[in-house]
Amino acid sequence: MEFPGIEPRVDLFFILFGILFLAAGWLPRQLGRLPLSPAMVYVGLGILLFTLFDLPNPDPLVWDIAAERLSELIVIIALMITGLKLDRRVGLRRWGTTWRLLVITMPLTIAGVALLGWWAVGLAPASALLLGAVMAPTDPVLAEDVQVGEPHKGREDEVRFGLTSESGLNDGLAFPFTNLAIAVAVVGLAPEGWLGDWLLVDVLYRVGMGVVVGLAAGYGLTYLLFHLPRDRAFAHKRTGFVALAITLLVYGVTEVLGGYGFIAVFVTPVLMRHLEWAEKYHEELHDFVEETEQLLRVMVLFLFGGAIAGGLLAPLTLNAVLAGLAFLFLVRPLFGMLAFPFSGVPYQERLALSFFGIRGIGSFYYLAYALNRESFEGAEMLWALVGFVVLVSIVVHGLAGSPVMGWFERHWRELEGETEGETTDALPTDTRAG
Numbered sequence: 001m002e003f004p005g006i007e008p009r010v011d012l013f014f015i016l017f018g019i020l021f022l023a024a025g026w027l028p029r030q031l032g033r034l035p036l037s038p039a040m041v042y043v044g045l046g047i048l049l050f051t052l053f054d055l056p057n058p059d060p061l062v063w064d065i066a067a068e069r070l071s072e073l074i075v076i077i078a079l080m081i082t083g084l085k086l087d088r089r090v091g092l093r094r095w096g097t098t099w100r101l102l103v104i105t106m107p108l109t110i111a112g113v114a115l116l117g118w119w120a121v122g123l124a125p126a127s128a129l130l131l132g133a134v135m136a137p138t139d140p141v142l143a144e145d146v147q148v149g150e151p152h153k154g155r156e157d158e159v160r161f162g163l164t165s166e167s168g169l170n171d172g173l174a175f176p177f178t179n180l181a182i183a184v185a186v187v188g189l190a191p192e193g194w195l196g197d198w199l200l201v202d203v204l205y206r207v208g209m210g211v212v213v214g215l216a217a218g219y220g221l222t223y224l225l226f227h228l229p230r231d232r233a234f235a236h237k238r239t240g241f242v243a244l245a246i247t248l249l250v251y252g253v254t255e256v257l258g259g260y261g262f263i264a265v266f267v268t269p270v271l272m273r274h275l276e277w278a279e280k281y282h283e284e285l286h287d288f289v290e291e292t293e294q295l296l297r298v299m300v301l302f303l304f305g306g307a308i309a310g311g312l313l314a315p316l317t318l319n320a321v322l323a324g325l326a327f328l329f330l331v332r333p334l335f336g337m338l339a340f341p342f343s344g345v346p347y348q349e350r351l352a353l354s355f356f357g358i359r360g361i362g363s364f365y366y367l368a369y370a371l372n373r374e375s376f377e378g379a380e381m382l383w384a385l386v387g388f389v390v391l392v393s394i395v396v397h398g399l400a401g402s403p404v405m406g407w408f409e410r411h412w413r414e415l416e417g418e419t420e421g422e423t424t425d426a427l428p429t430d431t432r433a434g
Contacts, residue, residue, distance in 0.1 A: 001250045004022070006348070010286070012053065013055075014053070016302075017299065017302075020045070020298045020302055021295055021298060022293060023038075023041070023042075023045075023068065023072070023298070024038070024297075024298045026215070029268065032252035033263055036398070036399075037145065037394070037398030037399075037401065037402075038291060039142055039297075039301055039394045040394055040395060040398050042297075042298050042301035042303060043097065043301050043302075043305040043391065044306070045302060046301065046302040046303060046304060046306045046307075046309065047303075047305040047308050047309045048309075049305075049330070050156050050306035050309035050310060051309045052217070056167025056308045057152045057307065057308055057309075057310030057311075058303040058307050058310065059093070059310055059311075059312065060303075060307060060312075060364070060367075060368060060383055061209070061371075061379060061380065061383060063138060064368060064372050065372065066307045068294070068358045068366040068368035068369055068372055070299070070300060070363060071188050071205070071300065071361050071364045071365035071368060072236060072365050072369075073296060074141055074293060074296040074297060074300055074361055075141065075171060075262065075361060075362050076247055076251045076261065076262065076265045076359075077139045077247055077289050077296065078139055078140040078293050078294045079168055079171060079172075079247075079266045080243060080246065080247040080261060080265055080266075080269055080289050081140070081261060081267075081270075081286060081289050081290050081293060081297040082140045082147070082164055082167060082168040082248075082269075083168055083265075083266045083267070083268065083269030083270040083273070084151055084243070084269045084272075084273065084282055084285055084286040084289075085148050085149070085151060085164060085286065086147070086148060086149060086156075086161070086164060086165060086168075086270060086273060087151065087152065087156050087273070087277070088156060088161060088165075089274055090102045090270060090274060092116070095165060095295065096165075096343065096347065097158060097160060097161065097162035097165075097265045097340075097343075097353065098161075098165040098166055098169065099335070100168055100171070100339040100340060100343065101138075101162060101166040101339055102166065102170055102173060103339075103351070104335070104338060104339040105192055105332075105336050105338070105354075105357075106170050106173065107130070107341045108335040108338065109135065109136055109331060109332055109335050109357075110129075110132035110135075110136050110177055111132065112128075112132070112327075112331040112334075113131055113132040113135045113327055113331060114128045114129045114131060114132035115128070115135075115325045116128075116326060116327065116331070117131040117323065117334060119383065120320075120322065120323040120326075121293075121317070121319055121320050121323050121381065122319070123377070123378050123381065123382075124376070124377040125184060125189055126181055126182075126184040126189075126376060126377070126424065127181075127377050127379075127381075127382060128184075128375045129177070129180065129181040129184055129380050130178065130181035130182075130185075130367070130370050130376060130382065131325070131382060131385065131386070132177065132181075133174055133177035133178040133180070133366060133370075133381075134174075134348065134363045134367045134386055135315050135327060135359060135363060135386070135389065136170060136171055136173075136174040136177060136431065137167070137170045137171045137174045137357050137359075137362040137363065137366070138163065138166050138167040138171075138357050138359070139171075139358075139360030139361060139362045139363070139393075140164075140167040140168060140171060140360055140362065141168055141293065141297055141360050141361045141362065142358050142360035142361065142393070142394065142397075143163060143164070143356070143358045143360075143397075144299075144434065145354075145397075145398070145401030145402050145405060146159070146163050146358070146393045146397075146401050146404075146405055147160055147162060147163060147164040148160045148161055148164045149165075150283065150286055150287075151273070151286050152278075152280075152282075152283065153280045153282050157197050157408065157409075158345065158349055159353055159356075159405070159408060160350045160405070161383065162353050163353060163356055164169050165360075167272070167404075169265050169266060170263075171262045171266075171362050172207075172210060172262035172263035173205070173207070173263070174304075174362075174366060175260045175262065175366075176198070176202045176206070176207065178366050178369065178370050179368060180194070180198055180200040180202065181376075182265055182370055182374045183197075183198055183202075183372055185355060185375070185376055186374060187200070189321075192329075196292075205258065205259075206258060206259050206318055206347065207259075207262050207263060208259070209254065209257055209258060209259025209260070209264075210254055210259040210261065210262070210263030210264045210267070211257070211261035211263060211264070211267055212383045212426020213250065213253060213254040213257065213259055213264040214250065214254075214264035214265070214266070214268045214270075214271065214329045215267060217249075217250045217253075217264065217267075217268040217270060218267060218268045218269075218270070218271025218274075218275070220274055221246060221268065221272060222271070222272050222275045223241070224281055225272075225281065225397065226275075226279055239287070239288070240283070240284040240285055240286075240287055241368025242285060242287070242288075243289040243290055244288065244289055244292060245287035246268065246269075246288065247265055250264050250265050251265050253265065254385060266413045266426065269285075272422075273354045273423065300361055300364075300429050301394075302383045302408050304364075304387070304390070304391075305419045307387070308387065308391065310329075311385055312383060312384060312387045313384050313388055313391075314384065315383075315384040316381075316384045316385065316388055316389055320381065320385050320388070320415045321386065321388065323385070324385055324388045324389045324392065325392070327389060328357075328359075328389060328392055328396070332354065332355075332357040333351075333353075333354040334354075336350070336353055336354025336355070336357060337350055337351070339354075340353075348408075349374060349408075352404060352405075352408065355400075356400075356401070356404075357385075358397045359389050359390050359396070360390055360393065361390075362388050363389070363390060364386070364390070367382060367383065369387050372381055380403060391393065392432065
């Protein structure tokens with residue numbers, strides 16, 4: 001029996017996403033010690049089901065606005081989660097690993113990838129620069145296995161902390177370089193056509209506005225949530241969905257003011273944790289947005305698998321494949337290691353920090369954002385190359401994440417006699433925090 005106005009294909013999508021959302025809650029516990037990550041399974045299911053069934057091809061070049069907005073939403077939620085996770089106070093010394101990865105590794109990576117894109121793949125200068133900017137951010141969405149634990153739950157060793165805090169900040173700091181690629185695509189490489197506006201607007205103003213709004217929101221929301229209602233009934237009925245409201249509000253206000261919302265959405269929860277570290281409500285906020293992010297992650301990865309089945313990687317050449325592998329296994333590791341001279345960080349930890357530069361949904365967002373605002377030569381190749389790098393990253397880092405971090409945890413316990421929740425930099429015992 002058929003009902004008018006109901007497409008069977010729409011019904012099939014309801015079934016598919018129902019199964020996927022159920023898998024989001026069931027799979028992580030079932031995979032256990034298997035050498036698989038949930039991300040690998042979701043992408044694999046997308047490839048399989050879009051190959052077997054007559055489903056519309058979720059080509060990001062066709063569904064360009066949807067690709068940008070969906071990836072944008074999941075990244076800002078992931079940045080809120082990342083900020084809420086961090087137990088360590090912000091400081092030059094305490095966040096030394098983060099600053100090194102941002103100031104040294106990130107710009108060198110952008111330059112290295114742009115050079116590879118131009119020399120090895122044959123991309124035009126603007127497209128090569130865009131590739132470098134797109135590949136710069138360590139992904140906050142897919143790095144769960146190598147990130148710190150939930151608020152107040154520990155697991156904040158130097159490797160996990162460095163990778164988590166890096167992913168929180170470099171997603172916003174990749175924006176000036178993305179806008180630089182757009183400017184070069186419009187006016188060419190000559191710096192007199194873009195340098196002044198880029199430095200004043202895209203770097204100074206927009207980065208500064210993201211920080212200012214994040215700080216203002218952090219202070220204001222801390223007072224609103226933790227001080228104003230303390231003697232009222234609301235204090236006992238707080239719910240986690242407020243975190244989603246904070247995410248959307250802070251991001252929207254920052255973007256309206258012309259700042260980088262990614263930066264503000266990360267700075268806000270970091271400051272809220274700093275001001276009210278012991279508050280248990282942070283755990284409720286974290287848990288709600290984490291569940292929301294998991295559902296969106298499943299959807300994006302499934303559609304990514306569908307795009308692969310639909311031919312996303314078809315434009316790849318041998319040179320492009322080699323360039324993608326070189327980025328993951330040579331460029332990021334090399335420039336990651338160069339960030340730690342005289343740092344005191346043990347060699348094994350430097351290797352982990354350098355190797356686990358996971359690429360993912362943030363790269364999808366930046367590429368969709370740029371291509372929706374300006375025409376770039378070789379757009380199909382850009383999507384193919386970025387998709388290939390993300391796919392390899394999902395597989396390789398997914399296989400290596402849990403075993404490597406498990407080895408580190410055992411190693412640290414053996415060396416330091418570490419007890420649960422014990423760390424010199426965690427806020428409860430940080431005597432330097434005042």
